[in-house]
Amino acid sequence: MKLPEFEEVQGPVLMLNMLKFKDRKYYFETYLPAFRKATEKLGINDVKIRLACNVAASILAPESEAWDAILLVEYPSASAFKTIAESDVYRDIADPYRLAATDTLHLYMTTPFEL
Known part of the structure; x- marks a missing residue:
């Protein structure tokens, strides 16, 4: 997956994952552990699920926008997300499981702001 440049995005980012599942159990029991393994191999160990x-x-x-689940995942930086998403490590270890488990996935990179 080739992503746009994120250099202007500073600090931690929260990725809003909007999911439609083919197989919910497979996503949580197979994809997420594979994702963790990929991030560990890449040395990016501070990715946290903040909301599921x-x-x-x-x-x-x-109705066409009905989602099964929403995850809010914190990455230490936009560049850390990009490193993971574009890596062969992620593509080989985790992405096949994501593709098998999800029907549709929308991702939105967000940054906090003060109210």
């Missing part, structure tokens, strides 16, 4: 939840109902969204 089922989508109970779509309120202000078309």
Whole structure:
């Protein structure tokens, strides 16, 4: 996966993962451990799942945008995310499991702001 340049994004980033599953159990029991193994091999050990939840109902969204789950995953930086996503290590160890487990995945890179 070739990603855009993120050099202007500073500090930790939160990736909003919006998921439709082919196989929910496979995602959590096979893909996530493989993802952890890939990040460890890359020396990026501070990736944290900050929120994992089922989508109970779509309120202000078309039915076509119904999601099964949402994960909010913190990466130490945008460049750490990019390193993982573009690496052969991730592609070989984890990505086949993600593809097998998910029907649709939308990712949004977010950064915090003060209210």
